[in-house]
Amino acid sequence: xxxxxxxxxxxxxxxxxxxxxxxxxxxxxxxxxxxxxxxxxxxxxxxxxxxxxxxxxxxxxxxxxxxxxxxxxxxxxxxxxxxxxxxxxxxxxxxxxxxxxxxxxxxxxxxxxxx
Amino acid sequence: xxxxxxxxxxxxxxxxxxxxxxxxxxxxxxxxxxxxxxxxxxxxxxxxxxxxxxxxxxxxxxxxxxxxxxxxxxxxxxxxxxxxxxxxxxxxxxxxxxxxxxxxxxxxxxxx
Numbered sequence: 001x002x003x004x005x006x007x008x009x010x011x012x013x014x015x016x017x018x019x020x021x022x023x024x025x026x027x028x029x030x031x032x033x034x035x036x037x038x039x040x041x042x043x044x045x046x047x048x049x050x051x052x053x054x055x056x057x058x059x060x061x062x063x064x065x066x067x068x069x070x071x072x073x074x075x076x077x078x079x080x081x082x083x084x085x086x087x088x089x090x091x092x093x094x095x096x097x098x099x100x101x102x103x104x105x106x107x108x109x110x111x112x113x114x115x
Numbered sequence: 116x117x118x119x120x121x122x123x124x125x126x127x128x129x130x131x132x133x134x135x136x137x138x139x140x141x142x143x144x145x146x147x148x149x150x151x152x153x154x155x156x157x158x159x160x161x162x163x164x165x166x167x168x169x170x171x172x173x174x175x176x177x178x179x180x181x182x183x184x185x186x187x188x189x190x191x192x193x194x195x196x197x198x199x200x201x202x203x204x205x206x207x208x209x210x211x212x213x214x215x216x217x218x219x220x221x222x223x224x225x226x227x
Contacts, residue, residue, distance in 0.1 A: 004157075033214070043158070043202065043217035056214050090157065092215075104215060106150075106157040 002027065004093050004107035012113045018079040021110045025072050025093030031055075032074040033104065034066060037088040046089075049074050050096075078112075086114045117141040119203050119218030126224045127193055135188045135221045137203035144205035147179045147186045148215070153199045161201075162188065190223075198225045 005024045013019050025032050034046040045058040049068035066076040072093075078085055088111050092104040119139045127133040137147065146165040150158040164170050164179035164186065176189040190197055203218040 035215075035217075042219055043204075043215075045214045045216065048214060058214070092158075103148075103160045103163070106159065108157045 004091060004105055006089075006091055006107040006110050008110060009108065010111045010113075012115060013081050014115050015081055015083060017081050018077060019081060019112060020075055020077045021089055021091075021112075023074045023076075023091035023093075023107060025074070025091075026105055029093035029095050029105075030072050031094045031096060032068060032072065033092045033094075034074070034076050035090045035092065036060070037090060037109070038086075043090070046076065081114045083114050085112065087112060117205070117207065117216050119205065119216065121201075121203060121218045121221045123219065124222045124224070126226060127190075129193055129195060129225055129227050131193050132189065132191050133193060133223065135190070135201050135223065137186045137188075137218050139184050139186070139203075139205065139218075141205055141207065141216070144207050146206065147177070148204045148206070149175075149177050149188045150202045150204060150217075151199050152202065152220075158202065193225050195225050195227070198223060 007022045031050045033048040035043050037043045047057045047066050048055045052068045063079045068074045088109045090106050090109045092106045094104045121137050148163045149161040151161050152158040162172050162177035164177050167179050169178050174191045179186040200220050200222050202220045204215045
Protein backbone atom coordinates (compact mmCIF):
# COMPACT_ATOMS: atom_id res chain seq x y z
CA UNK A 1 0.00 0.00 0.00
CA UNK A 2 1.13 3.51 -0.69
CA UNK A 3 1.79 5.61 2.38
CA UNK A 4 0.32 8.93 3.36
CA UNK A 5 1.07 11.61 0.80
CA UNK A 6 1.09 15.34 1.30
CA UNK A 7 1.28 18.12 -1.24
CA UNK A 8 3.01 20.40 -1.68
CA UNK A 9 6.17 19.42 0.21
CA UNK A 10 7.44 22.97 0.46
CA UNK A 11 5.63 26.28 0.32
CA UNK A 12 6.68 29.89 0.74
CA UNK A 13 4.02 32.53 1.39
CA UNK A 14 3.92 36.09 2.65
CA UNK A 15 2.05 37.47 5.63
CA UNK A 16 -1.63 37.97 5.03
CA UNK A 17 -1.92 35.34 2.32
CA UNK A 18 -3.80 32.11 2.68
CA UNK A 19 -2.66 28.58 1.97
CA UNK A 20 -4.24 25.19 1.34
CA UNK A 21 -2.43 21.95 2.09
CA UNK A 22 -3.52 18.53 0.91
CA UNK A 23 -3.28 15.07 2.43
CA UNK A 24 -4.13 11.70 0.91
CA UNK A 25 -4.42 8.96 3.52
CA UNK A 26 -3.47 5.33 3.16
CA UNK A 27 -6.06 3.46 1.10
CA UNK A 28 -8.85 2.26 3.37
CA UNK A 29 -8.08 4.71 6.16
CA UNK A 30 -10.96 6.97 7.03
CA UNK A 31 -9.44 9.15 9.74
CA UNK A 32 -7.10 12.02 8.98
CA UNK A 33 -5.50 14.13 11.69
CA UNK A 34 -3.41 17.25 11.22
CA UNK A 35 -0.48 18.37 13.38
CA UNK A 36 1.75 21.42 13.45
CA UNK A 37 5.41 20.96 14.33
CA UNK A 38 7.64 23.87 15.34
CA UNK A 39 10.95 23.96 17.23
CA UNK A 40 9.38 25.96 20.05
CA UNK A 41 6.03 24.24 20.52
CA UNK A 42 6.81 20.74 19.30
CA UNK A 43 4.09 18.59 17.77
CA UNK A 44 0.62 19.99 18.34
CA UNK A 45 -2.73 18.57 17.31
CA UNK A 46 -4.79 20.74 14.97
CA UNK A 47 -7.89 18.69 14.13
CA UNK A 48 -9.18 15.29 13.10
CA UNK A 49 -11.61 14.35 10.37
CA UNK A 50 -13.47 11.10 10.08
CA UNK A 51 -16.09 10.34 7.45
CA UNK A 52 -16.10 13.99 6.33
CA UNK A 53 -16.84 15.23 9.85
CA UNK A 54 -14.52 17.10 12.17
CA UNK A 55 -14.28 14.95 15.30
CA UNK A 56 -11.97 17.05 17.41
CA UNK A 57 -10.11 20.33 17.29
CA UNK A 58 -6.97 21.49 19.02
CA UNK A 59 -6.26 24.86 20.52
CA UNK A 60 -5.65 26.87 17.36
CA UNK A 61 -7.34 30.06 16.13
CA UNK A 62 -10.18 29.99 13.65
CA UNK A 63 -7.76 30.91 10.86
CA UNK A 64 -6.95 27.21 10.76
CA UNK A 65 -9.64 25.12 9.15
CA UNK A 66 -9.97 21.87 7.32
CA UNK A 67 -12.26 19.54 5.50
CA UNK A 68 -12.42 15.97 4.33
CA UNK A 69 -13.82 14.64 1.10
CA UNK A 70 -15.79 11.48 0.45
CA UNK A 71 -12.62 9.68 -0.68
CA UNK A 72 -11.06 10.50 2.73
CA UNK A 73 -8.59 12.99 1.26
CA UNK A 74 -8.28 16.02 3.46
CA UNK A 75 -7.27 19.63 3.08
CA UNK A 76 -6.34 22.19 5.65
CA UNK A 77 -6.47 25.90 5.10
CA UNK A 78 -4.73 28.71 6.91
CA UNK A 79 -5.99 32.21 6.22
CA UNK A 80 -4.32 35.53 6.95
CA UNK A 81 -0.93 33.95 7.43
CA UNK A 82 1.32 35.15 10.24
CA UNK A 83 5.06 34.70 10.65
CA UNK A 84 4.41 32.30 13.50
CA UNK A 85 2.57 29.94 11.18
CA UNK A 86 5.90 28.87 9.69
CA UNK A 87 6.07 25.20 10.55
CA UNK A 88 6.04 21.64 9.34
CA UNK A 89 2.43 20.55 8.88
CA UNK A 90 1.94 16.82 9.22
CA UNK A 91 -1.07 14.74 8.51
CA UNK A 92 -1.63 11.27 9.88
CA UNK A 93 -4.11 8.64 8.84
CA UNK A 94 -5.61 5.72 10.66
CA UNK A 95 -8.33 3.21 9.96
CA UNK A 96 -10.78 4.31 12.61
CA UNK A 97 -11.45 7.12 15.00
CA UNK A 98 -11.10 6.79 18.73
CA UNK A 99 -9.69 3.29 18.74
CA UNK A 100 -7.55 2.54 21.75
CA UNK A 101 -4.94 0.74 19.72
CA UNK A 102 -5.21 2.11 16.21
CA UNK A 103 -1.87 3.33 14.91
CA UNK A 104 -1.50 6.66 13.18
CA UNK A 105 0.70 6.78 10.09
CA UNK A 106 2.28 10.10 9.27
CA UNK A 107 2.95 11.71 5.92
CA UNK A 108 6.23 13.48 5.08
CA UNK A 109 4.74 16.87 5.88
CA UNK A 110 4.49 20.22 4.17
CA UNK A 111 7.14 22.75 5.16
CA UNK A 112 5.45 26.16 5.20
CA UNK A 113 7.57 29.29 5.39
CA UNK A 114 5.84 32.63 5.91
CA UNK A 115 7.87 35.71 5.01
CA UNK B 116 -4.02 20.14 31.36
CA UNK B 117 -1.61 17.59 30.05
CA UNK B 118 2.16 17.48 29.93
CA UNK B 119 4.69 14.87 28.87
CA UNK B 120 8.27 15.64 29.76
CA UNK B 121 11.31 14.07 28.11
CA UNK B 122 15.03 14.82 28.31
CA UNK B 123 15.90 17.12 25.44
CA UNK B 124 19.08 15.34 24.37
CA UNK B 125 20.74 11.98 24.93
CA UNK B 126 24.06 10.74 23.55
CA UNK B 127 25.07 7.09 23.48
CA UNK B 128 27.72 4.88 21.91
CA UNK B 129 27.07 2.54 19.01
CA UNK B 130 26.26 -0.94 20.29
CA UNK B 131 25.20 0.28 23.71
CA UNK B 132 21.77 0.46 25.35
CA UNK B 133 19.94 3.72 25.95
CA UNK B 134 16.76 4.55 27.86
CA UNK B 135 14.60 7.55 27.02
CA UNK B 136 12.22 8.55 29.79
CA UNK B 137 8.78 10.11 29.60
CA UNK B 138 7.05 11.47 32.69
CA UNK B 139 3.53 12.69 32.32
CA UNK B 140 0.67 14.52 33.91
CA UNK B 141 -2.68 13.78 32.36
CA UNK B 142 -6.18 13.16 33.59
CA UNK B 143 -6.50 9.90 31.75
CA UNK B 144 -5.38 8.19 28.60
CA UNK B 145 -5.70 4.96 26.69
CA UNK B 146 -2.03 4.21 26.33
CA UNK B 147 1.46 5.51 25.68
CA UNK B 148 2.96 5.49 22.20
CA UNK B 149 6.48 6.11 20.95
CA UNK B 150 7.44 7.64 17.64
CA UNK B 151 10.78 8.11 15.91
CA UNK B 152 11.50 11.04 13.63
CA UNK B 153 14.64 11.51 11.57
CA UNK B 154 15.63 15.01 10.52
CA UNK B 155 13.41 16.09 7.68
CA UNK B 156 11.29 12.97 7.97
CA UNK B 157 7.89 11.95 9.20
CA UNK B 158 7.25 10.50 12.67
CA UNK B 159 7.07 6.73 12.47
CA UNK B 160 5.36 4.51 15.02
CA UNK B 161 7.64 2.40 17.19
CA UNK B 162 5.72 0.97 20.11
CA UNK B 163 2.52 1.18 22.15
CA UNK B 164 1.74 0.32 25.78
CA UNK B 165 -1.95 -0.04 26.54
CA UNK B 166 -1.22 -1.74 29.85
CA UNK B 167 1.48 -1.40 32.46
CA UNK B 168 4.58 -3.40 31.81
CA UNK B 169 7.09 -4.05 29.09
CA UNK B 170 6.41 -4.37 25.37
CA UNK B 171 9.23 -5.68 23.19
CA UNK B 172 9.59 -5.14 19.46
CA UNK B 173 12.95 -6.26 18.19
CA UNK B 174 15.69 -3.94 19.44
CA UNK B 175 13.10 -1.56 20.90
CA UNK B 176 11.21 -2.05 24.15
CA UNK B 177 8.78 0.26 25.86
CA UNK B 178 7.58 0.34 29.43
CA UNK B 179 4.65 1.98 31.18
CA UNK B 180 3.82 2.44 34.86
CA UNK B 181 0.57 4.32 35.37
CA UNK B 182 1.02 4.36 39.14
CA UNK B 183 4.32 6.22 38.70
CA UNK B 184 3.10 8.35 35.74
CA UNK B 185 6.19 7.20 33.91
CA UNK B 186 7.24 5.40 30.80
CA UNK B 187 10.40 4.77 28.86
CA UNK B 188 11.72 3.59 25.53
CA UNK B 189 14.69 1.25 25.58
CA UNK B 190 16.89 0.93 22.52
CA UNK B 191 19.37 -1.95 22.47
CA UNK B 192 22.37 -2.63 20.23
CA UNK B 193 22.38 0.98 19.12
CA UNK B 194 23.12 1.69 15.50
CA UNK B 195 24.15 4.95 13.86
CA UNK B 196 20.79 5.03 12.05
CA UNK B 197 19.05 5.27 15.43
CA UNK B 198 20.19 8.89 15.66
CA UNK B 199 16.86 10.70 15.54
CA UNK B 200 14.27 12.41 17.70
CA UNK B 201 11.98 10.26 19.81
CA UNK B 202 8.56 11.32 21.07
CA UNK B 203 6.21 9.79 23.58
CA UNK B 204 2.52 10.47 23.01
CA UNK B 205 -0.80 9.76 24.66
CA UNK B 206 -4.34 9.55 23.34
CA UNK B 207 -6.70 11.02 25.87
CA UNK B 208 -10.14 9.93 26.97
CA UNK B 209 -12.01 11.79 24.26
CA UNK B 210 -14.61 9.67 22.59
CA UNK B 211 -14.15 9.29 18.89
CA UNK B 212 -10.97 11.30 18.75
CA UNK B 213 -7.56 10.56 17.30
CA UNK B 214 -5.89 13.31 19.24
CA UNK B 215 -2.30 12.41 20.01
CA UNK B 216 -0.69 14.63 22.64
CA UNK B 217 3.06 14.54 22.14
CA UNK B 218 5.90 14.89 24.58
CA UNK B 219 8.66 17.44 24.24
CA UNK B 220 10.89 15.05 22.30
CA UNK B 221 14.37 13.64 22.88
CA UNK B 222 17.13 14.01 20.36
CA UNK B 223 19.29 10.89 20.41
CA UNK B 224 22.80 11.06 19.01
CA UNK B 225 24.64 7.79 18.50
CA UNK B 226 28.41 8.14 18.34
CA UNK B 227 30.96 5.58 17.10
